[in-house]
Amino acid sequence: MSARDLSVGIDVGGTNTDAVVLDDDGRVIAWTKQATTVDVTGGIRAALAAVLADIGTRRHDVSRVMLGTTHATNAIVRRRDLGRVAVIRLGAPASTDFPPLAGWPVELRDTILAGSLLAGGGHLVDGYPISSLDVDGIRRFLDEHTGTADAVAVCGIFSPSFPDQELEVASLVREHLGPDIPVSLSHEVGALGLLERENATVLNAALYRVAREVTEALLVAVADERLDADTFFAQNDGTLMAVEYAARYPVLTIGSGPANSIRGAARLSGAENAIVVDVGGTTSDLGVLVDRFPRESTLPREIGGVRTNFRMPDILSLGVGGGTIVDLANGVPLSDSVGHRISEEALVFGGGTATLTDAAAAAEPGVIAGRSLPSLDKATRGALIEALAIARDRIESAVERMSLGRTNLPLVVVGGGGFLVPDRISGASDVLRPERGNVANAVGAAIALAGGRADHMGDYADRLDAIEAASRQAIERAIQAGADPRTVEVVDVLETPVSYATRPTLKVSVKAAGPLARIERTDTPAPPVSYSTKGNS
Amino acid sequence: MSTTSEPLRLITRDDVAPLAAGAAVFGTGGGGAVHTVQLSVETSIERFGPVRLMQVSELGPDDAVILLSGIGAPSVGIEMLGASAQVHTLIAEVERIIERPVTAVMAAEIGGSNGVSPVGWAASLGVAVLDADGMGRAFPKSTMISMNVAGLASEFAVMGDVVGNVSVLRTLDMAWLERHARAFTVAAGGIAIGAHYLLTAETAPGAVIEGTVTRAIEVGRRLLASTDPVADMADELAADVLVGGKVIDIERLTEGGFTRGSVTIQGIGTDRGRLLRVEIQNENLVVIEDGEIIVSVPDLITIVDTETGEAISTELLRFGQRVSVLAWACDPLWRTERGLELAGPDAFGYDLEYVPFTPRTEAVR
DSSP: OOOOOEEEEEEEOSSEEEEEEEOTTOOEEEEEEEEOOTTSHHHHHHHHHHHHHHHGGGGGGEEEEEEEOOHHHHHHHHTOSOOOEEEEEEEETTTTTSOTTTTSOHHHHHHHEEEEEEEEOOBOTTSOBSSOOOHHHHHHHHHHTTTTOSEEEEEETTTTTOOHHHHHHHHHHHHHHOTTSOEEEHHHHOOSOHHHHHHHHHHHHHTHHHHHHHHHHHHHHHHHTTOOOEEEEEOTTSEEEEHHHHHHOGGGGTTHHHHHHHHHHHHHHTOSSEEEEEEOSSOEEEEEEETTEEOBOOSOEEETTEEEOOOOBOOEEESOOTTEEEETTTTEEEEEEOGGGHHHHBGGGTOSBOBHHHHHHHHSTTSSTTOOOOOOOHHHHHHHHHHHHHHHHHHHHHHHHHHTTOOOOOEEEESTTGGGSOSOOTTOSOEEOOTTGGGHHHHHHHHOEEEEEEEEEEESTTHHHHHHHHHHHHHHHHHHTTBOTTTOEEEEEEEEEESSOSSOEEEEEEEEEEOBOOOOOOSSOOOOSOOOOOOOO | OOOOOOOOSEEOHHHHHHHHHHHHHHTTTOSOOSHHHHHHHHHHHHHHOOEEEEOGGGOOTTOOEEEEEEEEOHHHHTTSOOOTTHHHHHHHHHHHHHTSOOOEEEESOSSSGGGTHHHHHHHHHTOEEEEEESSSSOOSSTTSSHHHHTTOOOOOEEEEOTTSOEEEEOOSSHHHHHHHHHHHHHHTTSEEEEEEEEEOTTTSTTTSEETHHHHHHHHHHHHHHOSSHHHHHHHHHTOEEEEEEEEEEEEEEEETTEEEEEEEEEEOGGGTTOEEEEEEESEEEEEEETTEEEEETTSEEEEEETTTOOBOOGGGOOTTOEEEEEEEOOOGGGGSHHHHHHHSGGGGTOOOOOOOOOOHHHHHO
């Protein structure tokens, strides 16, 4: 009985849907790039079919399929397929200065908001109640919104530290609106920071239909191929969640692309700590890999104009890519790019637009295999080379900025425009260009760990208890997301002291992660088409 | 410096973003983040209409001005947000004490979030905002306020929390007020708002720093419209750009409600080879280069993003950021003997002699 040791990673990007098959040693044994389709699902199916066709009978050894997708982001940005949400905030009279969804783009608010209630409830930082839970008020509100709300979002002040009230309200909601109404609870979605967490919770609730569609799309694609594989979704911090978890927390899939790209680049190059640059047609995106995980941004992130406090990879995006147009009169790169039309428009491809790809070809003939530049006059050639120097300078200073002064980190270069990065970069110990760097993001999805996170506020004196409590919860969540209970571990503990508290107080944020529970070959054949999800035990 | 324009008469919703950007510049690294409060002030003006901005010279015999400010932990402030009734409860108590209506409110400090929120409170209360503040910047302690320099006492203070508890404090001096206000804030769950220093047409002149709301809005407008933000900020503020460089080291720790530490900036471009250290206690206090003090508190030191010119508050400073350090002269009031005693280097525990900062650019002007 051989181990079913193949994983499929699929990454849905704006232009391409990439897929890879990885063996147990992390080798890429098949890969493809397909066009992303408008319905997204078509691209996923095409990519999955293409890599499975490549591996022949070994398709039976595929035990996992991991998907990183832009479904949720698209739905929010395009305001499509969003549900109407009844929002219940617990904490009145506190926070009444800031009504729910304040600061949202008006049309998005109008699309999503079925109604909101600022109800009594919530806690002070030390757990003392702000006011008692206004059960009657919540009941009345639910009665008013029966039939008009598709989903409910609940957000209580300091609920990440004291979640009981949100759970109580969730039961109230189900009693009133039926057991099938989707309910999003803020303590399960985000960290401290009321408005940002509430925004994320409301978006999550609004995405319930998208969540259903995307999880079904993956399950159908997998079932259509008759794969006996578990399915996972990549989330914003570079870890995976089981499909049933993704169905409940679709908002967590947002931002998984850059995280996958960083981890994939790391795996392909073998680095555990590195700076990663993904050079595309329009931008170069830089990230940092710290002990196997993407370094996270400390700044608030906006999704479709809505401020959230998700932990996203710390990405520095430069307007420098293979398709970046060069101003030949001044010898500088412009902010515009020919984007995916590069294979028609660049000089080296017989087009009429000077791009950074042409600049690289001018500096080092042969950089684009099988292509050479038409003969250029001296001024044009000079301008191209000057522009390339400026672009490389920008990349170099971005690397320096991301490295935080450490010069012993290697730079891993992936993406189609990797030739823009010189072989020596000040600020990096080495420049690595792994094979298959063009599908690093799909590789990242295929190798992602299952993870969970939890926040806890506690007395400084009980510091260890606070860390313990948060760790336990984070580990529980990682296992829920599919991690193997035997190998899951705490990978990050962040402590923040809180001033003006009754006693010295500490905020602890813990992240746990681990490899997915391993699956041995079963003797039962692959089931017929079925949409149900499977466990991971 | 730009020619001083006519003072504003009315603060509209569109003035809030510039006010917030300007207040961040005057926050000199502290004073709290302005984003959330900007949102609440904009919402407040949308609901209640624009706010009248009143000059000190316009104060009449019936006017009563009270200072309003928030106090508390930023990490609690992002979670337990203010109640709309909170400021009404507070002002009702003030009016009960002074036995007449409050007609205007004033920011205790123009720097940071406390420079922005009084505008929203004024909108909701239906009163004016005085075009002045008590610091002309941000400071960490309530003793460091212009009325205290002028020798004006605050006879009472009123504190209020999010649920509606109100406490009236009559303390011997500002130092005791600081202590009791902190105790109240702790009981309130880490965040509270306070009203103190009743000002009138008689007491306000000379005891407040005038024109600072208009200034903050002007600075913010210039910043938001600028294509060369650092140079324009320097021009607008009559400031020197001490260095353009990148952050290569940050030390930060929180003790007793204060963030202490330092940030080291290495010069780049024309400043290559230079190394500056900025000492921080909530605000940016001292700049040192080659062991020599270049600027110190109470003069103003703000670290801005080299590309956008936006002020970067202490908690958002990060390694590798491209920043420029701006310094400019404080209000003359802080350079008096009493001013320096309250808010000079000594008051922050620095054993150094204060040398008033003179921008190099001033000689050229």
